[in-house]
Each structure stands twice: as C-alpha cells, then as structure tokens.
Amino acid sequence: MKYLLSILTVFLLTNFTLAQQGAVSGTIKDSNNSPLLGVNVSLKNSAKGAQTDINGNFKISNLEKGNYALIISSLGYKTKEVLFSISTNEHIKLERVTLYEGNEILNEVILEGERRNKFSRKKTAYVSKLPLKDIENTQVYSTISNEILKSQIVTNFDEALKNATGIEQLWASTGRGGDGAGYYSLRGFSVQPQLVNGLPGLTNGTINPANIERIEVLKGPSATLFGNAVSSYGGLINVVTKKPYVGTGGALSFVSGSYGLNQIVGDFNSALSKEDNLYFRLNTAYTTAQSFQDAGFRKSFFIAPSLSYKVNNKLSFSFYSEVTQAEQTNPTFLFLNRSAPTVASNLDELGYNHKLSFTSNDLTLKNPTQNYRVEMDYKLSDTWKSQTLLSKSSTSTNGYYSYLFDYGILEGNTYSRFINKQNANTQTTDIQQNFIGDFKVASIRNRMVIGIDYFNETQTNNSTGYAFYGNVTPNGGSNGDNPFTAEVEDDVFPLSTSGVDAALASLGVSNLKSKYHIYSIYASDVINFTERFSAMFGLRLDHFDNKGALANLEDDYNQTTLSPKFGLLFQPLKDKLSLFGNYQNGFTNVAPQLVGNPDEGPQSLKTFTPEQANQIEFGIKTNLFNNRLNSTISYYHINVKDRVITDPSSPFNKIQGGEVVSKGFEIEINANPINGLNIRAGYSYNDSETTKSDNAQILNKRPLEAGPETLYNFWANYEFQYGILDGFGAGFGFNGASERFAINYESTGEFVLPSYTIVNASVFYQAKKYKVGLKLNNALNKLYYKGWSTINPQQPRALLANVTYQF
Template sequence: MKNQLLIILALLLSTSFSFSQNGSIKGTIIDNTQTAIPGVNILIKNSTQGVQSDEDGAFEITNVADGDHILVVSYLGFKTKEIPFTISNNETKELDAIILYEGNEILAEVIVEGERRNKFSRKKTAYVAKLPLKDLENTQVYSTVTTDLLKSQVVTNFEDALKNAVGVEKLWSSTGRGGDGAGYYSLRGFSVQPQLVNGIPGLTNGTINAANIERIEVVKGPSATLFGSAVTSYGGLINVVTKKPYIGFGGELSFTSGTYGFNQVSGDFNTPLDKNNNIYFRLNTSYATEQSFQDAGFRKSFFVAPSLSYRVNNKLSFSFYGEISQAEQTNPMFLFLNRSAPTQANNLDELGYNYKLSFTSNELTLENPTQNYRVEMDYKLSDTWQSQTVLSKSSTSTKGYYSYLFDFGVLGNDTFSRFISKQNSNTQTTDIQQNFTGDFKLGSIRNRVVFGIDYFNSTQTNNSSGFAFYGNITPEGGSSGDNPFTPNVETDTYTLSAASVDAALASQGIANIKSKSHIYSAYISDVVNILPSLSAMVGLRLDVFDNEGDLANFEDDYDQTAFSPKFGILYQPILDKLSVFANYQNGFTNVAPALVGDPNAGPQTLQTFDPEQANQLEFGVKTNLFNNRLNASVSYYDIKVKDRVITDPASPFNKIQGGEVESSGFEIEVNASPIDGLNIRAGFSNNDSETTKSDNAEILNRRPLEAGPETLYNFWTSYEFQKGKLDGFGLGLGFNGASERFAINYASTGEFILPSYTVANASIFYQVKKYRISLKLNNAFNKEYYKGWSTITPQSPRAIYANLIYKF
C-alpha cells in the first residue's frame, strides 16, 4: 500500500512538473526584399502573449503551452499574416523567416505601434501614393504633422496644427459660409483648402476639430494624377488622417482650459467587441467653447466620431468611420480692401485699425452641421494583390448670418460698408472608389502598382437671401448709416441684433439654386524598382468632368476630359538612408465654356476650352540617418500654369487660352532626435510667384495675392527628462513666422503690405503612464500681427492653456 502511494505521488509530481514547463516560439520577420523589419507586433491569437520584433527583426515568445496555436503577425503598412504552429514536449520552435508583404494603411486600420524614437517624423504612409511607400522611396515631397507633435504643443485648433507644416500659411480663417466655408491656406504660391479626409474627399466647411486628428499630411505640388482636381490645388493638398481603432483596450479623457474663455473636454475610447479580437470599436468625442479676444465673437463646437474595424478572416475585412459635428460661430473679422481703386491708407499705421473691435455681435452667428461617413471593404486576392472598395458620403450645411466689410472707396476716410446675408445652403458629396494594389516581380524587377476607378458627385443647394446694406464702420471704431450706392445722405442707425437684421433682409430675394457635378476617373501608378537603389514612379489619370450646373438652367451644362500624367525617379546612394529624387507632376482645372463674338455682328457662339494645366518640375534630397534620429528633406520646385482663359489681344470679343503663372521656390524640413527624449522640428521655405501672361493689366507681372508671404519658417523642440528626480518632466519651445505679404497688389490700387512677424511659443509638461499635465503659452511676447488675402485679419494675442489627460 505504501509503495502504491509513493508511485501515485511520483506520477502527480511529474505531471505537475511537465505542465509547468512550457515551450517557446521564435523567428525573424523580413519583407520581400529580405530586409529585417523591427517593431512588428507578434501575438498568439486568443491570448495575452505577444512581443515586438527587435532591430534585427527577431522575436521570441516564451511560456507557450503545449498544443495548437495561431501566430498573428501585423505591422503598419503590411498585410497581417496568421501562422498556425504546434508546441509539444515543451519544445522551442524556430520558424522559417516570416515574409510580410506590403499592404495598405488604408486596408489595415487595426494597428499597434511601438515607442517611436523620432516622434515628430513619420517614415511611411499609404495615402500619399495610394500605396504603402516609405518617404525615402517616394519621389513626391510631403510634410507630416504627427500626433506626438500636436500633443507636445497642446494644439487646440486646426490652424495652429498647420503651422508645423513647412511652406503652409493661413490666408483666411474658416468662415463657415456656404460653398467654401473652410479655411484657406497658401501652399507653393497657390490657395488650398483641407478637403481630403483619410485619403478620400471629405467636407470640412467649418473648422476641423483637432481632437480627432491622428496626423495631417500636406502633399506638395500638383497632385491630380492620383487625387483629381476636386480636392487639390496646384500647390498641393491637405489630407486629414483621423483616429481609428487599434489593438487592445484603452482610451483617455482630456480637459483643456485657457485664455479668452476656452474650455474643451474630450474623450477617446477603444475596445474589442468580441472574444476573438476580430472586431474593434473606437469612439472620439469633444465639446469646446471659446470667446474672441475682441469685443464680441465666440465659437462652440461638438463632434462625435465612431469607427469600427472588423476582420472577418485573414482575407476579408470591413471598416466604418463616421464623424458628426455641430459648430456655431460669429463671423471672423475681415476688412476687405478695395480691389479696383487705391485705399486712402497704404499700411496699418495709416489705417489706424483698433484690432480689438470685431464689428459684429454674438447674436449674429452661423451654424455648420457636418457629417462624414466612410465604409470600406478590403479583400486579399493573393499574397501579391489586394482589393479595396470605399464608399464615402459627406454633408454640410450653413445656416445663419454672414457679413463682410468692404472699402468701396466712395465715402472716403477709409470707410468700410457692411453687407449681410442670411445663409441657408447645403452641400452633399458621394465618392465611390475601387482600388487594386499589387506588389510583384516581373523577372527581377519589383513593381508596386495601384489601379483604381473613382466616381465623385457633388450637389449644392442654395436658398440664401441676397446681401443687404447694413451700415458703415471706420477701422478706429466710427460708424455711419450713409448708403454709398444711393444719391441721398442717410443717417440711419443699424443695430447688430438678429431682429433688426431680419427686418433689413425682408426685402431681399431668396435664391433657389440647385447644382450638380459628376467626375468619372480612372488612374494607375507603378513604382518600379529597377535596382534595389534605383526606382521610378509612373502614373496617369483620365478624368471626365460632367457639370450639370444649375438644374433649372440647361445652358450652363458642359463636360470636359483631362489627362494627368506623373513621373518620378529616385536613387538611394545609401540604401534606406539617403535618396536623391526628381519628379514631374501635373494638375488641372476644368474650364467652363464662354460666349464669344461681336454681339453687334450677330449671335454670339459658345466656345469650349481645354482644361487649364499646371506642370511641376522638382528635385531634391531626403535622409533617414543615425538609426532614424535625423529625417530631413531639401527640395526645389518650379510650377508653370498655362492655358488660363484670357481676352484675345486681337479682339475684345474673343477668348483664348494664353494666361500663365509661374511659381518656384525651395523648402527645407528637418525632424531630429539627437538624444533620447529630445525631438526637434524645423522648416524653412521661400517662394517666388508671378503672373507672367494675362489680359488683366491689374495683375500682370505681379505676385498673386493667394501666394501669401515669400518666406515662411517654423521651429519647435521638446525635451522630456528620461531618468532621475525629473523623470517625466519636459519642456518645449519654438517659434513660427513669415515675411511681409501683399494684402492688395494691383496696378490701379498700388500695394497694401501686411508686415512680417515672428511669434514665440513655449510649453511645460509632466507625464507618467496614466496621466499628463501640460501648460502652453502661445504668442509669448504678445506680438500684434495680421494675415489676409485682399483682407486684413488680426491674429490672437498672448494666450495660455492648461491641459490634463488621464489614460486608461
């Protein structure tokens, strides 16, 4: 009996010992060029066990129980891979090299990123080339504003975020008015609005909420080949990348309070919805209020942004993104200068403007409800081909009072007349896109191809009132009621109240206009690796534009076809560290027909035109040195716009396509992390722009107003202590500025120049795993400065913000 008990006890101990000794699995992750990939996420499915690959692409997961398992291997920009394996007898299993094929960031929304060393740079994106392409491999230049940079600066609005993009300068603040109420920015000599959301057309008629921004990508130069003309300008495009689901459970709560009544509360929540971790849901929301630094004015906004990612299996996945926002604001203060006659004042000193006056009231507001939705299906056709189908819909409305102050030059004494309208308009867009992406070899030559077709529809409805005269003001604060367009001298008073404005608008007509346009497109782009260090990018787009115009007027209908080619070549003298590139890029604008011929000689005829064209030649250098501690780009560009419609010099009754604009310059961007904890962002740009051919003597041989300042510069550095008693503490400081700019620059008006400026900013913060506390000082030296585009708009004086973030 005693021997039997000893045998049973020995068996139990040996069984227990065997169960406590688990095995392990290890391997190496490489891409299809045999290059190791660090920072890859390797997880055992349906467990909490996981690691990231090291600098050599190697990994090992220990304490793996005996049995059958599935290894899930995922990394940003690559297709997720699932590998079944079995552990028996507590073995250490070493897998063959695991090859990840490049996929599409757009196709793989659920990601995990390790701690990045150079936090102000991003080496790779799938949106700029519609392919997962490293910056060093891309012949096009783009500037990325990362989420780490936004947090470092306690950014509370979209305009402040864009100050970090090299060569970008605000022209107009967001007005919220119908049709083009988003902000305007100058980029490489041309105006541009942010109209791309996650690589797809999206409406941003009001100000974009910074709380939902993952990053901003500013793509430089004409970009019509891949994105068409509806959302781009000749200077480039602005793509807003929003927050999306990620692996794991977590989120954060944030509260920011600051000067001029600024308060914002934000929430971010991410969670799996099933036990197999195939469905992830993320919800972002924010509510913000802010008063103006002037005597009147405010803005308040609310948004909620749900997003969902569902991986059905290793081949099929779906994602959904939505953003519902509501904003209300007063008119931003603009003084519109006369565009056809000289103003009495030639500069701000002569104008005598009291920048603390808004010339509005808090009763006169505009509301901008906006919705953006996107549904996407991704299917893995093979290891080398992927299908992506996207449907996006957007809607934005404008309701309320919009006014402007214009110097007509009639009354003298720098008198600006106010005209006001009650806006009631809506814009809706639909975009359907089908992309096929491939990564394959023909012989020894690697090809990364995207082929796509796209349908874009825009419908605009306008039921706004006409504009009514509503008094005059002078920049120093005077007012009068004399209508400059009547022979009598009136002395009426105009109260800035909704009831009084409604009474004045009662006699105005109401527009009843509904217009539509359609764009049908097909495009293809191929990145060809002739050698590992030598590649070329070739692309072509076909665009068919169908304009229905006002649905009640068939005479404004027209259609137009455009081709947009693109070519680039890139050589890496030091592979993955240094590249030299050159590109040719194209943009275009559809041109409406015009009536030509002498009306006294008989009926006029309708003449059609070719699309207006912009062509860019660019060359430069990009670096990724010292193990990603130094990313830099230096480039020179030359953009020529041709085929602008002008009056025929031989006949005032005829039109020809002979107008030309030239814009050239250089840009430098540096992102560096010389030591752990220290991050630096710096940029400098210079632009020379001129209208070289035109029938309009007012602008000929002059710098266009939309070109903004010739010189722009920005700098920001942040340092976080890594150890010791100050571990977690950090500080940041920087500045941004611009050279002087033309507010007016016409032959008959002369020049009105807004002065140059440099604005300094600083921050201090403390963070640990669960929370972060920050203080931010904007415009530290209280610099009085202005921006404008035939307008004068004062910018915010000194302001301080406090931010608290709790993470869970």
C-alpha cells in the same frame, strides 16, 4: 571574507534568478525579402515590446515561462500575430517573419514604450495609394503626427497645420456656404482641406483635431491620383483619422485656457467580439471658446464612431464617420478695395483697432457636417488585393454672414457692412475601386494601383440677398450713409437678429441647385529596376460632366483630360539616402464663354481645353542614424498655363494664353538626436509671378494667394528618461513668415502685412496613466496679421492647461 561571501552569494542568486528568464528574438522582412525598420513588436496583453533595427532584428528579454502571442505591426502592412511558448531559460529565435503590404485598416496597434523620431511618421498608404516608404516616394509631403499635436496641446486645426513646412493660413474658416473652410497658401496657390483618409470629406467650418491620427500635406499638383476637385496646384491636405485597434483602451482629456477655451475629449476602443475580430472606437469632443476681440465665440460637439471587422485573412470591412454640430460668429475681415487706390498702405496708416470684431454674439452661423466612409478589402492572391471605397459628405450653413468692404466711395478708410442670411448645403458622393498589386515581371518588382473613381457634388443655395447694414472705420467709428445712394443717410443699424431680419425682409431668396459629375480611371506603377533605382509612372483619364444650375440647361458642358505623372529615384545608400526627381500635373476645368462682337450679331459659345499646371521637382531624402534623422530638401518649378484671357488682337475673343510661374525650395527636418528629444524644423521660400495676362492689374506681380515668400517653423520637445525628473519635460518652438501683400494691384498700390515670429513653449509631466501640461502660445504677445486681400488679426498671448487620463 564574510563580506566577500555575502556579495558573492547575492551575485550568484541574482544570476540564477535572471537565468530563469527567457527571451524571444527574430527578423522581420517584407514580401521582397527586405528587412523592415521600425516595426512594432509587442507581447499581447503586456506592456513589453520592441522595435526592429535597420536590419529588421528585434529582441524582447526577461520573459517568464509560459505561452505568448506576439503582435507584429507596421503602418502600411498587415498586422501579424505569432504564437509561441517559452520554457525556463529558453531563447526563442524566429528566423524570418514576413509582413505583407496592405491598407492600414484593422492594423493599427498602440505600443507602449519609446519610439524613435516621434514627430516623423512617413509610412503611409494614402499619399501614393500604395504602401511606399517616404524614402522611396518621388513626391514630397509633410506628415504631422498625433504625437506632435499632443506635445503642443493643439485644440484647433489651424494650430496643427503650423507644423507643416511651406504652408500658411490665408484666412480662417468663415463658415459661409460652399467654401467656408479655412484657406491656406501652399507653393504659391490657395488650398482648402478636402480629403479625409484619402477620400473627399468636406466642411464649411473647422476640422476637429480630436479624431486626427495625422495630417498629410502633399506638395505640388496631385491631380493624377486624386483629381482636381479636392486638390490645388500647390498640393492637397489629407486628414487621417483614428481607427479601431486590437485591444481595449482609451483616454479622457480636458483643456482649459485663455479667452474662454474649454475642451473635453474622449477616446474609447474596445472589442465588440474578439472571436469575430470586430472592434469599435469612439472619439468625441465638446469645445467652447470665445474671441480675444469684443465679440465672437465658437462652440461645437463632435462625435466619430468607427468600426472594423476582419472576416478572415482575405476579407475585411471598415466604417468611419465624423459628425459635427457647430455654431460660431463668422470672423469679420476687413476686405480691401480691389480697384481704387488704397488710402492706407500699412497698418499704422490704417489705424486699425484689432480688438474690434464689428459683429455681435447675436449674429451666428451653424455648420452641421457629416462625413461617412465604408471600405472593403479583399485579398485576391499573394500579389493582388481589391479595395472598394464609398464616401459621402454633407455640410451646411445656416445663419447670418457679414463682411466689410472698402468700396472707395466714401471718404477715408470707411468699410461698408453687407449681411445676408445663409441657407446652403453641399453634398458629395465618391466611389472608388482600386486594385493594388505587388508582383515581379522578369525579376523586376512592380507596385501598382489601378483605380476607377466616380465623384459627384451637389450644391443647394436658398440664402437671401445681401443688404447694406451700415459703415465702420478701423478705429471703431460708424455711420449709416449708404455708398450706393445719392442722398446722405444717418440710419442706425443695430447688430441684432431682429434688426438684420428687418433689413433682409424685402430681399429675395435664392433658389439655386447645381451639380456636376466626374468619371475617372487612373493607374500608377512603381518599378524597381534594381533595389536602389526605381521609376514611377502614373496617368489619369478624367471626364468632367457639369450640369450647372439644374434650372438652366444652357450652362451644361463637359471636358475630358489626361493627367500624367512621372518620377525617378536612386538610393546611393539603401533605405538611408535617396535622390529623386518628379513631374506632376494638375488641371482645372474651364467653362465655355461667349465671344463675338454683339453689335455684329448674336455671340457664340467658345469651348476651351482645361487649364494645366506642370511641376518639375528634384531633391534628396534621408533616413539616417537608425531612423534618428529624417529630412527632405527639394527645389520645384510650377508653370500654370492655358488660363483664359482676352485676345490681344480682338476684345471680343477669348484665348488660352495666361500663365503663372511659381518656384522655390523647401527644407524639412525631423530629428531624434538622443532618447527623449524630438525636433521638427522647416523652411520654405516661394517666388510666384503672373507672367502672362490680359489684366494689367496683376501682370508681373506676385499673386495674393501666394502668401509670404518665406516661411519657417520649429518645435523641440524633451522628456527626461531617468532619475527623479523621469516623466518631466518641456517644449519650445516658433513659427514665422516674411511680409506679404494683402493687396497689390496696379490701380490700388500696395498694402503690406508685416513679417512676424511667434514663440510658443510648454512644460509637462507624463506618468503611466496620466499627463498634465501647460502651454503658452504667442509667449511674447506679438501682434500679427494674416490676409488675402483682407486684414485678419491673430490671437494674442494665451495660456492652456491640459489633464489627460489614459486607460
């Protein structure tokens, strides 16, 4: 009886104590009275919070008596703050809280605690220029969240993109002027990363991941909303940067690894004035890394200040910027001959020593880059808002650039080195004015964007010409015999700045400046005929005004293009399962060309309509088990037509008759089967072929830019949630590709790069304020290559260690 009374007393005291605790609960809905899933609900200045369920409900318990501020936020919606007071043992019920759709500026809140499916963040205002959920968007896209980048200890942009389904690096960033960023294959076409926060943001180098909130890889031709200057027929890559949020905090991280890698990253967010809703965030990084080859390095300093100012409930401003100072040796690819038969058809026959760089650390390129964006948002009414955007970019190349090319003149596998001194700059300006509405017409919901876009690009090139600078063989041999001279030379070509400068002294310097303008107007409307059935209509009117080289008035031309877009979507299970189909368009402006027999008189300029790409796609999207399983399965068919080719009936005439067909399917899965376990998996197959061409070299062959036919990726990350192992975790994954052609022309034959599967793994410990981790890249030390008429060896096994402190 004595023990029973003691237990009963403890039980009553415990219940009496808990009874003194209150709670707050409620339902979050959008302006259409639909419940919102996954909304972050947190107590201001507290670690307590919750997320809404499939019905929009939330509850936060164990609250003491007092006054509170509830911060309610979701990507694509305007953050709301709700004040309430709670008495002893009181349960506050908020019957309905409405979040209104808007842009993401000023609205990003970091919520401590567990969030389901961390690898899937598919609510974005950039993909459609409207705040659509992925499951109600007819376009397919992959989102690489900041969480997956942190779990993999990602230190460069190429590693980050491996998490997107169906994308493969063709070659790494070369740093050269004009197009020095990395090239990637997407749905059979090459693409470069040229968008930052939905606006043009160029680089001749690599993008620093320190300021990446997420990466969005949009699939298929996307010219209707974004134009052709920043997208390709395969899609586009949009980098979403970190933005100021309400509160004070940050992190300091250090990564050290194999091949001289050292990277320190800082992130700091604070209020400049809480009363004025003025917040500032600074992300910065300093990175140094060496090559696994006998020479090569990269070092960079990156800083990204951003500012947000909410004037009132109607008006807000944002400023974002990224400034990079980088220096590197350019990777010296082996360029295969594109006209003569290849001596070797594979790597074994080539005898390539992959540890040779064929350069020196004395020959470097500098790539200073600046991107600036200003945004103003104004709420015109409960149904319309105005969004004014300005972006400016400047990227430069200064230093020595070299390449190795097999001209097929000298015996054996001999590659001639050519080198120049680069001095180039590219500047862009983009101005957009968008009007975004969410309204009803006769009870039918419309979500519409109407926009005006002006884009300008100016390129300046004051580089030297290219000088022959010796020959090399893949196994390390060298000689000085110039393939373009009759005599046999045996000169020595030292890989030093003084030696190269002497070879370039007699060459001229370019004095080229070119410019073009694009004027566009576009509109897109998502119409909900019912809650489950919707259609999307889009159209762009694009006027291209090419000034060409400013010193040459005869190369000017202009073209006007219409770019349509259409989609249908049906949700058999509301917000859980959707069936979709889309038609998407892309285009490329085509310069006039001279036609006519020169023996019969002066040739004349013939104008053309823009080259067109049209995609048909259909598939399914899922969001099942209370956001624990997100998946997309789709089939696409892209037909590129109107490519300018030689007229079969006359060699002196040009017609638009060339065609390329690219088709395939993709599967992407993001899963959170149990708390603590997050999985990302993807598989893609692509079949591309040049079906019509005047060039017999490529007819009925797979384009080299199409990359491998098959790609796959997988990453799983588990963190223990309870017990003595609480906070410990591990990750495992792999990436792979089928074999691909480095060269495949009728006259050259084939050079095949082999298939590969790369295994990666990690272990970590996560505490409240800090995290430590180890990551092993290419754990099996696989020797593999990538290329696009080139041979580019990839990094062997590398170990990385990371320490992060959060405050």
